[in-house]
Amino acid sequence: MQVATEFPNSSTLMNLNKSKVLALLDVPQAERETFLEENKVNEMTTREYQQIIS
DSSP states (O other): OHHHHHOOOGGGGTTOOHHHHHHHTTSOHHHHHHHHHHSOGGGSOHHHHHHHHO
16 A cells, blocks of 8 residues: 555556565655666666665
8 A cells, every 4th residue: 555655656666576666665755766767676686676775
């Protein structure tokens, strides 16, 4: 439910697996779009992705 509320534009999440979508909730909402544009998230492993977010 939180994912639907936080990401009303589902096309942003189409290429991300469930773990990456949930980890993206840890990125401040104002920074998410920039974060996704600056990082090749769909090419990273979930572990690499989580390390960048931390």
